[in-house]
Amino acid sequence: MIEALEKVLLSQGLLAAFVIVGVIMLVSEAASSTLTRGRIHPSAIAIVIGLCLAYLGGRASGGEKGLADISYFSGVGLLGGAMLRDFAIVATAFDVDIREAGRAGLVGAASILIGVLAPFVIGAGVAHAFGYSDAVSMTTIGAGAVTYIVGPVTGAALGASSDVMALSIATGVLKAVLVMVATPALAPLIGLDNPRSAMIFGGVMGTTSGVTAGLAATDPKLVPYGALTSTFYTGVGCLLGPSALFLAVRAVTGG
Amino acid sequence: MIIQGVALLAFCTLAGAYVGDLIGALIGVKANVGGVGVAMILLIAARYALMKQGRLSEGLKGGVSFWSMMYIPIVVAMAAQQNVVxxxxxxxxxxxxxxxxxxxxxxxxxxxxxxxxxxxxxx
CATH class of the missing domain: 1.20.5 (Single alpha-helices involved in coiled-coils or other helix-helix interfaces)
Known part of the structure; x- marks a missing residue:
């Protein structure tokens, strides 16, 4: 009986991963609506659960690939691997409407650029202060401070070590969670009450889950405007992170 | 047809990865440079072109949007395989x-x- 179950889980790992992630999402949705009254977006909770499972998996296996190092859960490695990750990220660009984007105008584009550069510099600087002084690690952690997508995409492209990747993702996840939680409280202070400021907000914060969840908790009408600019943000980050930003860091650090 | 959407998405992702590798080789970085970003721009351009020709079918859209909606679960799976320890x-x-x-x-x-x-x- 158990052997037959093991065989199924091992030979059809990707399907097992669908079930695992599906259950995580279900638990996250329940936790989001009951424990946080919808204030923290389910996806943020799911990612935190994923990171916790990676910790437990890493502890149990002693490996570097979290849950994926436990053979029954190896399918998680395929589902969350580079191929499907990039595939799904590219797919999100499909919903961007160029004409709508044009209305955000120059300030929207500027906010994306500033919104990518500022966290990158802060993230890379803090990384340096904590002893991650090589260009690849600084760039990867700086990119993680941009979003938890830009971090691993950049890190994977530059061949960063897995612990730096995890730090990078953790920084991006913390950013997303803080944006979700702090936005409703800080919205009046930053004038976040109209479509234009929502577009600037989306461009500066960039983290789509943080922006959409934060705006939903502030004023649901503002969500599409913030999502519009934040959709570009990750793309701009993925474009600049492993290229211009990495070269800039390498030029500054000299290696 | 749904497969057209999936195929378009796959083509853009592959083409982006290829261009990213070429850019990497050009600037002397042993890595894929901005491949995902290039793929995104390709997909937006393809959607625009198809829309103008009136060939943006529901099936095609469905093939792409399925994967767009899988993005958070995939990120969760990605989080679950990081070196959190x-x-x-x-x-x-x-x-x-x-x-x-x-x-x-x-x-x-x-x-x-x-x-x-x-x-x-x-x-």
Missing amino acids: AAVRGGPMVLIAGTLVVAVSFALVRALGGRPASPEVGS
């Missing part, structure tokens, strides 16, 4: 970087013109 050692760094970034970003939103458009605040 090693990252926990860097705890304070994550806390400082994350908090600092969000604080500065909120200040930037205000500075970039996020101020209330009208004098009356708190509507």
